[in-house]
Amino acid sequence: MSTVTSADGTTIAYTKVGSGPALILVDGALCHRDFGPMADLADGLAARFTVYFYDRRGRGESTDTAPYAVEREAEDLEALIAEAGGDVLMYGCSSGAALALEAAKRPGSGVRKLALYELPAITDDTGKQWPPDLLSRTDELVAADRRSDTVKLFMKTVGTPSFVIAIMRRTKVWKRLMAVAHTIPYDFRVLGDTGYGKPFPADRWSAVTQPTLVMVGGKSPEYMRNSQRRLAELLPNAEHRTLPGQTHMVKAAVQVPVLAEYFSS
Structure with missing residues (x-):
């Protein structure tokens, strides 16, 4: 295990594998290095990239600092980007996709290219909206x-x-x-207000001008397929791709070749 220190003093634990261009993987809710999809994904990508996957604050072997703010989590990624050399590729899954976007929109972020998988969002009436409370x-x-x-x-x-x-x-x-x-x-x-049946705010991620791949599973619900298409339309420099047969629990064996091809082009 290695660590970096975020701007507010939080210790962020990470693992580094492979060789090649730096690629940071950002987990979704409840996941960390020892529990979730990123270890398998990192193993599959290590032949072509130097892969960094980490414990988001409050999880695994990372510490936590109150009060929480989205900006502090973006700073955690900023510290990891600096550790990786200041010029990185980034993949975010589920809520990690939203966090990756928050990091990428920061001035001088060091994020060169993004890939996202199923940012949780309900942007129309095809899915059950989150309760307001x-x-x-x-x-x-x-x-x-x-x-x-x-x-x-x-x-x-x-x-x-x-x-x-x-x-x-x-x-x-x-x-x-x-x-x-x-x-x-x-x-x-x-995630903010992504789950309440509203369109994405036009300006929330307008500063994310990096090339971005927005992915969705072909077997995911209609609301998810709709929202990911709209996210790709909203981002200034994005493309959309459906992974046939996949759901929100996307298989590493399916994603590895897609990510490897995209990040190598």
Whole structure:
């Protein structure tokens, strides 16, 4: 394990593998280096890139500093970009896609090229909108240290069936999810108002002029397919691609060749 120190003193733990151009992977909600998709993705890309994957603040072996702000998480990536040489490629998955965009829009970000997979968004009436009090309810549950209930609310919000949640609560996975439950409000703040059935604000990521690949799974819900197409239309220099047969739980074996080709061109 290696570490960098963010602007507010938070220690960010990361792993570096491979050789070639620097590529940073940004996880979505509840995931970190030892729990989630990025280790497999890094292994698959290491033959062509120097891959950095890390624990977002409050997760894994990274520390945390209150109060939380999206800008502080962007600064975590800024520190990692500097560690990687100041000129990087970046891939963000799920809420990590929104965080990657927040980092890329900063002046002199050092992000040369972006790839994004399924930024969670409901921009029309084809999906169930998030409840308007979602963030405040989540904050209250975290403040009361009701970790299991926090994870349950999150799972219900993202559409996990009740019977699946009931099964998960009896497994070791649930304990791992509860360990990082306090970071769920961070993801909702990074995403902002993307889940409330509104169009993306025209100016939110207008400063992201880097070439960007916006990907979506061919088996993902209609609302997700619609929102990713609209995200690609909104970004100044983006292209859209559907990965046939994939859902939000995209397989590394499918993504590796797509990312390798895109980042090598």
